Amino acid sequence: MFLQVAARAMRGLPAPPSSVLPLVRSSANGGTAFAPALRWVVRVAVLSAFAATTILWGPRAAAVLAARFERAPQHSPLVALDRVGFLGQPDWLDQPLLLAVTRDLAPWLGDELPILDDAAGQRLVEGLRTVPWVRDANLLRVFPNRMRLQLELRRPVLGVRNAAGEPLCLVDRLGVALPWAETPLPAVWLHREGGGDQVAVTYGRPVAEPRVTAAAAIAVEWRDQIAPQVPNCPALLEVDTTNLGERWRRGRPYAEVRVKLQRQDGDGAVFAYDRPADSPWPRVPGATKAAVLRAILELHPGLAGLTGGDLRMIHRFRDYLQPGPAGAADPDGPWADLGATHAGR
Numbered sequence: 001m002f003l004q005v006a007a008r009a010m011r012g013l014p015a016p017p018s019s020v021l022p023l024v025r026s027s028a029n030g031g032t033a034f035a036p037a038l039r040w041v042v043r044v045a046v047l048s049a050f051a052a053t054t055i056l057w058g059p060r061a062a063a064v065l066a067a068r069f070e071r072a073p074q075h076s077p078l079v080a081l082d083r084v085g086f087l088g089q090p091d092w093l094d095q096p097l098l099l100a101v102t103r104d105l106a107p108w109l110g111d112e113l114p115i116l117d118d119a120a121g122q123r124l125v126e127g128l129r130t131v132p133w134v135r136d137a138n139l140l141r142v143f144p145n146r147m148r149l150q151l152e153l154r155r156p157v158l159g160v161r162n163a164a165g166e167p168l169c170l171v172d173r174l175g176v177a178l179p180w181a182e183t184p185l186p187a188v189w190l191h192r193e194g195g196g197d198q199v200a201v202t203y204g205r206p207v208a209e210p211r212v213t214a215a216a217a218i219a220v221e222w223r224d225q226i227a228p229q230v231p232n233c234p235a236l237l238e239v240d241t242t243n244l245g246e247r248w249r250r251g252r253p254y255a256e257v258r259v260k261l262q263r264q265d266g267d268g269a270v271f272a273y274d275r276p277a278d279s280p281w282p283r284v285p286g287a288t289k290a291a292v293l294r295a296i297l298e299l300h301p302g303l304a305g306l307t308g309g310d311l312r313m314i315h316r317f318r319d320y321l322q323p324g325p326a327g328a329a330d331p332d333g334p335w336a337d338l339g340a341t342h343a344g345r
Contacts, residue, residue: 094183101133104132104133104179105128105134121139124139125137132154132177132178133154135153154176155173156185157173157223158170158215159183163191164197168201171216173217174216184235186222186238188211188238193248194248211244217276217278218241218274222236223236226286229286231294234262236261236262240258241256244257252332255275256274258270258272258273265302269308274311274312284312289311295317308322
């Protein structure tokens with residue numbers, strides 16, 4: 001799509017309605033100019049709008065060709081890096097993330113670049129690759145007078161907080177640390193019972209904490225496999241990996257991973273979920289957990305009145321809903337003593 005839009009833009013044709021148009025206007029002499037009131041807005045839009053491709057608008061073709069003929073790339077016409085149009089942006093890049101990405105890209109996109117200077121272009125690309133949000137960057141000249149900058153961004157999937165709820169960082173699906181931003185993403189809280197409430201964070205590097213990487217994988221699994229199968233799926237608020245490796249409690253009632261889902265009144269209900277995604281032991285299929293959640297929502301629309309349950313029990317899920325009916329037997333009651341003995345080993 002971005003190649004089609006770029007081609008249409010270079011021919012002066014309108015872009016398809018679904019594309020994001022470059023925020024530029026034509027100057028009186030036929031060149032490209034920016035309305036002063038739009039310059040900052042354009043900069044923000046461009047700095048953040050990537051999975052994506054941007055077109056960096058440069059000098060006229062004659063000047064570029066003259067510079068190439070003279071073989072003086074360092075003195076070739078300059079492309080102003082903040083004078084750009086953009087062709088698309090990821091649908092997950094909401095306003096808080098847009099501003100966070102903008103802040104970190106701004107130092108690299110506020111100058112000018114000689115259009116024929118390969119060394120300067122490579123320095124720009126290498127600099128952009130040091131930004132935590134950027135997984136990869138590439139720069140391509142589009143003659144006669146443009147450059148295309150393509151950035152592959154890391155998509156955050158989870159927030160990390162300490163036991164007091166203080167934000168530490170965001171992470172992508174591989175657990176790579178990203179700067180914090182207030183977003184509706186689920187969170188993992190690092191409780192002392194799970195092995196400590198702090199972790200060293202270096203932006204752009206994986207967080208060396210198994211609870212974080214396990215929670216990130218579950219957040220992706222929920223987004224891609226569970227939520228699409230459940231109409232009006234409750235929002236995932238938290239992934240609890242405190243019991244990862246059964247380090248806190250052992251036994252069927254104590255899942256290694258639990259999830260907190262948002263009820264219709266805004267509060268949360270906690271459900272036993274499964275083993276971690278990379279567990280060597282058998283896991284409950286995602287389709288089964290989605291089916292259980294659909295059945296629960298039929299009985300309790302919006303999870304109204306519930307405080308918890310178990311998404312692993314396809315046949316007996318009613319027995320594990322909390323609070324249960326008055327006088328209902330504890331489904332784990334006959335095993336309580338055995339479970340306590342086993343946990344104390």
